[in-house]
Amino acid sequence: DKEWHVLADELSQTYFTIDGNRLPDAPYVFKVQATDSPSNPADVALMSEEVTDSVEIDNTPPAIKAASPANGGRTAEVTFDVSDTTSRVVKGEYSVDGESWQPVFPVDGIADSARETFRVKVAFDKAGEHVIAFRCSDSSSNVGTSKMTVR
Secondary structure, three states: OOOOOOOOOOOOOOOOOOOHHHOOOEEEOOEEEEEOHHHOOOOOOOEEEEEOOOEEEOOOOOEEEEOOOEEEOOEEEEEEEEEOOOOOEEEEEEEEOOOOOEEOOEOOOOOOOOEEEEEEEEEOOOOOOEEEEEEEEEOOOOEEEEEEEEO
16 A cells, blocks of 8 residues: 555554454554644644554465365375465375374475475375364464365
8 A cells, every 4th residue: 555544543552453363364564653742732742753663464364275086995095285365385185084283394395495396195094084184383373274085
């Protein structure tokens, strides 16, 4: 934008909280103006302002696309492609049939970019239908989830 937009005016407390969930994903710059005029005569009152560094607002979770599983008896391998439009993918986990989450590293060995591929290999105790759930987090702590049912 070319103009500043007022978020709050004439505050008396020393803090102000912005609800980042109400803002679209984007970088933002904020300007803070302060004055001591409420407690000083007009001829000696001071005013100052500062502009912040850029602040990235990211509320969108990573998008996950699961590929068709490769089954072999009581084993399965599923590839999950993860992408994030605003930040880096930093963590991947999977769960089989609702059990506890297990960490999984991307195929390249480190979760550090906006696009990552995760490969989950599991062995099942018994034949039948099983659910492999996958979740991942980005550097802004947004969480995306997906699942794959295998037989």
